[in-house]
Amino acid sequence: MTTPTIELKPSSSLTPAADRERILANPGFGRYFTDHMVTVRWTEGRGWHDAELVPYAPLSMDPANMTLHYAQTIFEGLKAYRRTDGTIATFRPEQNARRFQRSARRLAMPEVPEDLFLGAVDALVRQDGAWVPPAGEESLYIRPFMFATEVGLGVHPAGEFLFMVIASPAGAYFKGGVKPVSVWVSEDYVRAAPGGTGEAKAGGNYASSLLAQAEATARGCDQVVWLDGLERRYIEEMGTNNLFFVYGDRVVTPSFSGSLLAGVTRDSVLAIAADLGYEVAEERISLDDWRRASEDGSLTEVFGCGTAAVITPVGEVHSARGSWKVAGGESGEATMKIRSALLDIQTGAAPDTHGWMRPLD
Incomplete structure (x- = not known):
């Protein structure tokens, strides 16, 4: 099946620059999120489809969503850094893509093609590049994840899934020096x-x-x-x-x-x-x-x-x-x-x- 192209549907209401700078001055870890997210759906018999970059927003979920009952959910974690020359780069995302595939196999979930995984990460970081902190130990933490979206209470591998990527600015883990x-x-x-x-x-x-x-x-x-x-x-x-x-x-x-x-x-x-x-x-x-x-x-x-x-x-x-x-x-x-x-x-x-x-x- 053909890997879908990620359609860009950026927000018309971005976080004001002054508010973003205030957040980046002390982001902590996992407390704030960038303006956008990537969503890609998988349906049995159809494969991957509806790949979009959209404004960050809550999800609507049926109470009988199979993930809530049987925990078919996996995730990854990687970082994007603003380098000393001002450019942005992610650290070994190919390895995260391959581990994500291994995790999916173990939990009877569809494997996200490596080019789709990397494309989703690249699209989000490019769109929200202003959220990558200045050069140093600060970074943009990227969270790709996937979960079942099929509705029902039968115990079996789900036939519908949602793959998503969100991002959160992360401050230096050790402030004031590394502490054992x-x-x-x-x-x-x-x-x-x-x-x-x-x-x-x-x-x-x-x-x-x-x-x-x-x-x-x-x-x-x-x-x-x-x-x-x-x-x-x-x-x-x-x-x-x-x-x-x-x-x-x-x-x-x-x-x-x-x-x-x-x-x-x-x-x-x-x-x-x-x-x-x-x-x-x-x-x-x-x-x-x-x-x-x-x-x-x-x-x-x-x-x-x-x-x-x-x-x-x-x-x-x-x-x-x-x-x-x-x-x-x-x-x-x-x-x-x-x-x-x-x-x-x-x-x-x-x-x-x-x-x-x-x-x-």
Whole structure:
């Protein structure tokens, strides 16, 4: 089937420039949204159709919409940056498009063609380019997502879907300097198990994480760390971040387990760490390994990585088995070098030797 062309139907009533500038001065994360959105429909037997860029507006939904009952919904997250030369570019959107397809397959949803996904992102960022903050760590966060629109209560894969893209300006994650976070290791709950939906970026995965995150917050911690779903021994993720462990000149991340989300930032960190001369590896790391290596000094740093914060140092670990610090609770040298190198590529301060940035004409 032919990929539809996105029809542009821009708003005649844009956010006043003064109001937009006030928002960009302190956007936070996910609090404000740009003037437009992209919508594309899929119907069984017809495929993708009615691709439009339209004014941002609420949706009307039937109470028997299948997503509300059976959670056929997936999403992605990526960023557009205003580079040092004033141009705008998105970071590795092709990887998000391919992961979106993998998520769709796992949840019995139609796959969005890569050119349609990229075209939708490009169209929205071009139209709302004024919402991309000035050069620096600030960015425009882009949220592509898809959900079932079929109406009915029968349990089966839906025959109608809506693919959308919205965007929200995002401020620097760490204001006033990077601060290490404290984590709570959840041993009562699991994020996902092999054979489940852990490898997909599905809404239900995040709903199931909220109780454990609330537990971490109640214990005075910033984030929750997940163990594997089978043995409850091996480290998987930190909240919505992939984790990295630094042993001197070795940078190690947990290997894929059948329930670990393949992070775009994770893949980028592996490449950048190698560029900087570190030995990189993907291995299984147990909670006992983490504590023992922290105590004997062989583990020198730990950090999480993801789209929102890019890289977040981990300073303290708390669990039912006890508590300990990593790198004396400070941000480590490798963590900050890798973070700086990645941000420099994203913002245009360093050459894009990997061809990761997708410039907008």
